[in-house]
Amino acid sequence: MKRFTAIVLGLSLIMCASCATSRTEDDSDREDVVETSSEESSIDETSEDSGEVSADFDPDFTFTTTDREGNIYDESIFADYELTMINFWEPWCPPCVGEMPDIETLYENYQDQGFNVIGVYSETEQEDEVDEVLESCGTTYPIVHYSEDFEQFLSGYVPTTIFVDRNGHVVEVNGESQFVGSREYAEWEEVVTSVIN
């Protein structure tokens, strides 16, 4: 029995040492709308201004980042749309992934009225999982990497969402400017239609 135990102990230590990944994530125990988030390192690129902006364009914040194909995004994109929804999500987060199909539907329905969505994720070790998520949710809106420029909007939980109008101002709806947790389609639609009308 003692030898058996020694073998089991040894085997278990070998298993620990042969771990494929050292990163473990746990979901926090709340309603299925929100997760605690972990921040990853940012990607910094030099900014490139593209397109023309109006004189009212006076962004509350600036940012520079890239999407998964390497295209550069910065705050000038706000000027191209009436309303931009920035949705912070992670591929290991159930409520994030759970609401993405609805967000895609919202994007498709209001695109022609000047509505844009940008999905931002910071996870660096789950690119395969991100592929899976984007495919199963049918996501067509831009998905970009997290940058430290966004830090002020993080709540510590994902999903977190903010809305930015075409002058680069963060929009407040019913006293809320930082939307923590996932929402139903109808709730997001209400926010969008209250600004775009």
Added chain:
Amino acid sequence: MLALGKRSRIRLTVQAVAALIQNANFKGFFTGKIYNGPVKNVCVPGLNCYSCPGAIGACPVGSLQSFLNGMKFKFPYYVLGLLIFFGALLGRAVCGFLCPFGLLQDLIYKIPFIKKNRFKADKYLRYIKYAVLLMMVLVLPFVFKLTPVYCKFLCPSGTVSGLLLAAGDNKVVSQFGKLFTWKLSVLILVIVGSLMIFRPFCKYLCPLGAFYGFFNKVSVYGMSCDSKTCVNCGACAKACKMNVDPVKTPDSMECIRCGECMDACPNSSLKAGFIIRKQTKSD
């Protein structure tokens, strides 16, 4: 209530220190934010929720589900290895000495109340925790992607963490809905149950206890009864709050190694310790 023997005092001290160490991120309780540093990648042996604002490590049960329910399946070598290591070394001594949620139940049981520790259904209810382990921790996370079924629908340790987070952050409170009501009911049931029954969660529901229980017969830390000095008086079985008979089954899957039986034995026939097995009777 505080008339504790030396063994009980030592165990309580170990439990308290273990709980403090596993939740050493004290500032988290005030900011309502969890710790995200490198130590968070290490699993603690007991049921200590990753989302507890004080937690410095990860819950092994939550971590296990995290691997099994990911968008892409990853075999949990590391978590399983750690669990097997803890089990082979300590078995359910983890429950008795290191698990903060076990400590909570111990303390609640000390409160004077009607005690009903022995009843007919007790024997059958013990099997539920194996179903929890199999279904909620292992099988269902495969079925429902990204959903840690046990954490989401059952774990009261996580509910405590959720309450601690809510105390520090109003945004959390605004998210409470039907699921929280259910989870809170489970927690209240466990707490009220702990007044009357010793460690009801450990006995009937804990998947981690179910897992470690398998190791009790082979773990390095074990118990034994010296048949030469034992007079079969039954004092140990009577003292056991987990309803184990230490003479018949000193390494029972239900034994959390609290040592009350050793205190009760008039002849000191029961012994517990590391590599105890080779000294007394053979298996």
